[in-house]
Amino acid sequence: MDKFFGFLKKFRQTAHLMVGLPDYETYVRHQKDKHPDQPVLDRSAFIAECHKRRYGGHGTPSRCC
Amino acid sequence: MDGIKKHFGWALVGLIGAIALGVVALERGESINALWIVVAALCTYLIAYRYYSLFIANRVLRLDAGRITPAVRLNDGLDYVPTNRHVLFGHHFAAIAGAGPLVGPVLAAQMGYLPGTLWLLAGVVLAGAVQDFIVLFLSTRRDGKSLGEMVRSEMGAAAGVIVQAGILLIMIILLAVLALVVVKALAHSPWGVFTVAATIPIALFMGLYSRYVRPGRVGEVSLIGVALLMLSIMVGGMVAESPTWGPIFTLKGETLALALIGYGFVASVIPVWLLLAPRDYLSTFLKIGTIVGLAIGILFVMPELKMPAVTKFIDGTGPVFSGSAFPFLFITIACGAVSGFHSLIASGTTPKMLETEPQARFIGYGAMLTESFVAIMALIAASVLEPGIYFAMNSPAALIGTTPEQAAAVVSSWGFAVTPTDLELLAKQVGESTILSRTGGAPTLAVGMAHILSTAIGGEALMAFWYHFAILFEALFILTTIDAGTRVCRFMIQDFIGTAVPRFKQTQSWTANIIATTIAVAGWGYILYQGVRDPLGGINSLWPLFGISNQMLAAIALILCTVVLFKMKRERYAWVTIVPAVWILICTLTAGWQKLFHSDPAIGFLSHAKKFSTALDAGQILAPAHSMAQMQQIITNAYVNATLCAAFMIVVLAMLTFGLRRIYTAYVVPHPTAIESSPVAVEGARHG
Numbered sequence: 205m206d207k208f209f210g211f212l213k214k215f216r217q218t219a220h221l222m223v224g225l226p227d228y229e230t231y232v233r234h235q236k237d238k239h240p241d242q243p244v245l246d247r248s249a250f251i252a253e254c255h256k257r258r259y260g261g262h263g264t265p266s267r268c269c
Numbered sequence: 270m271d272g273i274k275k276h277f278g279w280a281l282v283g284l285i286g287a288i289a290l291g292v293v294a295l296e297r298g299e300s301i302n303a304l305w306i307v308v309a310a311l312c313t314y315l316i317a318y319r320y321y322s323l324f325i326a327n328r329v330l331r332l333d334a335g336r337i338t339p340a341v342r343l344n345d346g347l348d349y350v351p352t353n354r355h356v357l358f359g360h361h362f363a364a365i366a367g368a369g370p371l372v373g374p375v376l377a378a379q380m381g382y383l384p385g386t387l388w389l390l391a392g393v394v395l396a397g398a399v400q401d402f403i404v405l406f407l408s409t410r411r412d413g414k415s416l417g418e419m420v421r422s423e424m425g426a427a428a429g430v431i432v433q434a435g436i437l438l439i440m441i442i443l444l445a446v447l448a449l450v451v452v453k454a455l456a457h458s459p460w461g462v463f464t465v466a467a468t469i470p471i472a473l474f475m476g477l478y479s480r481y482v483r484p485g486r487v488g489e490v491s492l493i494g495v496a497l498l499m500l501s502i503m504v505g506g507m508v509a510e511s512p513t514w515g516p517i518f519t520l521k522g523e524t525l526a527l528a529l530i531g532y533g534f535v536a537s538v539i540p541v542w543l544l545l546a547p548r549d550y551l552s553t554f555l556k557i558g559t560i561v562g563l564a565i566g567i568l569f570v571m572p573e574l575k576m577p578a579v580t581k582f583i584d585g586t587g588p589v590f591s592g593s594a595f596p597f598l599f600i601t602i603a604c605g606a607v608s609g610f611h612s613l614i615a616s617g618t619t620p621k622m623l624e625t626e627p628q629a630r631f632i633g634y635g636a637m638l639t640e641s642f643v644a645i646m647a648l649i650a651a652s653v654l655e656p657g658i659y660f661a662m663n664s665p666a667a668l669i670g671t672t673p674e675q676a677a678a679v680v681s682s683w684g685f686a687v688t689p690t691d692l693e694l695l696a697k698q699v700g701e702s703t704i705l706s707r708t709g710g711a712p713t714l715a716v717g718m719a720h721i722l723s724t725a726i727g728g729e730a731l732m733a734f735w736y737h738f739a740i741l742f743e744a745l746f747i748l749t750t751i752d753a754g755t756r757v758c759r760f761m762i763q764d765f766i767g768t769a770v771p772r773f774k775q776t777q778s779w780t781a782n783i784i785a786t787t788i789a790v791a792g793w794g795y796i797l798y799q800g801v802r803d804p805l806g807g808i809n810s811l812w813p814l815f816g817i818s819n820q821m822l823a824a825i826a827l828i829l830c831t832v833v834l835f836k837m838k839r840e841r842y843a844w845v846t847i848v849p850a851v852w853i854l855i856c857t858l859t860a861g862w863q864k865l866f867h868s869d870p871a872i873g874f875l876s877h878a879k880k881f882s883t884a885l886d887a888g889q890i891l892a893p894a895h896s897m898a899q900m901q902q903i904i905t906n907a908y909v910n911a912t913l914c915a916a917f918m919i920v921v922l923a924m925l926t927f928g929l930r931r932i933y934t935a936y937v938v939p940h941p942t943a944i945e946s947s948p949v950a951v952e953g954a955r956h957g
Contacts, residue, residue: 219554228621232346
């Protein structure tokens with residue numbers, strides 16, 4: 205059963221990363237561990253931040269032809 | 270003894286692959302089953318991955334599991350995140366697999382399935398996957414630097430600027446050609462236009478939903494979106510049949526082109542959450558779903574290939590694209606064998622997420638092999654059609670006329686028997702008024718997919734649904750690329766103008782935004798519009814230009830790889846990148862030269878211009894022009910295309926010169942000179 209849920213979680217992470225969204229839980233854990241003094245973005249602010257990185261500013265395409 | 274045993278299983282894989290490849294290459298006269306190609310391809314990939322990519326990993330690059338990756342060292346939870354390799358493979362594959370590998374092989378099928386298959390297999394193993402893998406490695410060693418930045422630091426500032434300019438040009442031609450594929454698929458197709466138009470309100474709804482109703486629920490909103498898309502395909506069928514709504518959605522190519530240009534402008538200036546992001550979700554998931562569905566379909570249905578192994582058009586007289594197999598086959602199939610564009614992706618987000626260095630092999634080499642398989646499936650989908658149907662769909666109206674009777678007569682005279690009834694029946698089955706001259710690859714792929722999928726699910730009753738599903742999937746994907754690509758162009762233009770006028774670099778500035786977007790849209794819009802009005806259907810002359818630009822970028826990336834290998838003092842193994850770089854340079858420069866100077870007006874831009882200006886001087890008007898002004902326009906277009914082609918050649922020759930100089934300097938210095946970020950060894954346990 206654990207294996208199944210593990211697979212499901214990976215599937216979800218893959219689908220999210222395919223559209224440029226890294227894992228939110230990992231991000232929260234990272235912020236809490238490494239930067240406990242800094243605020244943690246909520247889910248929609250996190251997604252907005254990812255969108256900004258994926259679609260603008262760097263002048264490098266995020267996806268191919 | 271163990272050493273030999275270890276290779277026994279692989280020898281068996283190799284043997285099976287060799288037999289399958291033999292059947293594919295040598296079978297004549299009788300149609301073969303698509304499974305032979307599938308088996309040949311899979312065995313080739315397995316062997317190449319097991320041996321060649323391992324050789325590159327261990328000997329050439331010496332991937333170091335003990336060296337800490339940027340994802341671990343710079344972990345910030347957002348950009349730099351150590352990511353499970355299977356998850357990252359999915360990300361990387363979704364980023365490199367686009368519409369390109371689905372279109373190129375369909376066009377290349379005019380020479381038969383064999384030339385395309387061989388180039389797809391040899392190209393990916395020796396060139397495409399090598400490029401993706403090594404660029405990913407180089408970028409990982411440099412904290413995830415982009416291709417442009419790496420060229421600047423390893424080859425000098427001037428080379429960096431030239432590459433940036435080259436990338437901008439490639440983006441513009443890419444957007445124009447992809448937009449042209451959409452126009453060709455949707456012209457005079459009310460069903461297609463309706464479903465594709467419906468994606469705009471659906472995406473807007475999704476954007477609003479995920480911002481205000483259920484923030485952050487990507488999976489949920491995507492499922493709703495896909496369900497609405499399926500619904501729109503069904504409604505589209507009714508719209509097409511309706512006497513009131515049908516004509517409203519029946520649009521000419523020119524109208525569609527202008528609509529796309531307007532759309533591209535608006536879409537790329539509004540906030541990303543509203544339209545672009547939800548569209549990106551839809552098109553990405555739909556693409557992956559379609560690829561998986563097509564693979565299962567082919568394995569399940571095991572279709573016979575109707576296209577001959579090699580057709581007489583191998584000599585360059587074919588109607589789909591002009592020019593002989595060398596060099597044009599290698600230009601036409603760009604993505605799938607080797608795609609320069611991937612060097613931008615492999616130096617984008619992926620290198621910032623690698624857990625360990627050796628995983629670059631699985632992600633870089635492995636994902637490109639998978640992409641090649643997608644291209645193989647597209648080639649199969651085109652080859653399961655009767656050749657007569659294939660040529661009727663892919664030849665421009667200037668050659669085969671506009672009625673089923675004319676088209677059937679012309680195509681049959683080429684030796685590919687087809688009757689007017691066949692053509693009418695198929696059009697009816699897929700719910701279209703006509704399937705003639707639906708160039709650009711997407712409709713052919715759609716018919717092929719409909720053919721395969723309807724055999725598996727739904728039979729003839731669902732043929733029209735599957736056809737429009739495939740059209741929708743291609744168009745949706747391309748529209749997302751146009752939106753995202755126009756933004757990328759805009760930032761590049763802002764960056765360029767910004768070096769002279771620093772104020773222009775501010776991405777928040779509306780004036781700068783509007784001006785740069787206008788330049789970007791005008792650039793690809795102009796090429797798109799002239800392509801729509803082209804006598805040979807546009808794809809015929811513009812797809813090679815796209816192929817040339819994409820392969821030139823691959824040549825540049827491979828030159829960079831070679832330079833760095835010399836700088837690392839691994840010149841002994843530099844042939845790994847030199848061989849594909851030289852081959853691609855030969856193909857692209859020959860193709861570029863022929864596109865410029867070939868005496869056949871169908872191939873050479875300049876002789877095309879000459880033909881029309883001679884006629885203009887004599888006061889004649891040649892089709893498709895209806896007036897002197899249009900004649901002048903065609904001549905201008907030919908010169909614009911010639912200039913673009915020459916620009917690509919100059920960029921690549923300049924890069925070659927820079928590369929050779931850097932290689933020489935690196936060679937005579939006795940110590941490594943590559944500029945990597947300083948190595949940090951992995952501590953006992955990885956943190957993150």
